[in-house]
Amino acid sequence: MNIKPLADRVIVAPAAAEEKTKSGIIIPDTAKEKPQRGEVVAVGEGKVSDQGALMKPQVSVGDTVLYGKYAGTEISIDGSDYLIMRESDILAVL
Structure with a gap:
């Protein structure tokens, strides 16, 4: 995949x-x-952060996550469907 999310966004x-x-x-x-x-x-x-420090994401590639029912924006890349959302929309890591 040739897409890189910005800031605290996750695909x-x-x-x-x-x-x-x-x-x-x-x-x-x-x-x-x-x-x-x-x-x-x-x-x-x-x-x-407000102080200017970069806060690393708590999730990483390969994690299985739970998210809200209406969280994120649906996108299609190379015929596959994905959701792009903020890390704060993720409820839990399994």
């Missing part, structure tokens, strides 16, 4: 949506929920 590859429930019921495309889990594929340099 996440969302996980695939669930195809069927645990009991085996197949979920139609119209009822699938947007995934809230993904893998970090690129990380920016970090945020500059």
Whole structure:
């Protein structure tokens, strides 16, 4: 991938949506929920604090993360879908 996020932004590859429930019921495309889990594929340099110091990101490439349902902006690069979001939109690292 030839994209580098700026500042405290992170690019996440969302996980695939669930195809069927645990009991085996197949979920139609119209009822699938947007995934809230993904893998970090690129990380920016970090945020500059009010004192002028660079604060390094807490996530790194390869981390599996949880994020809010409506977090980030959807982008498409080379036919693959990604989300670009601020590091503060990430809720947890798995």
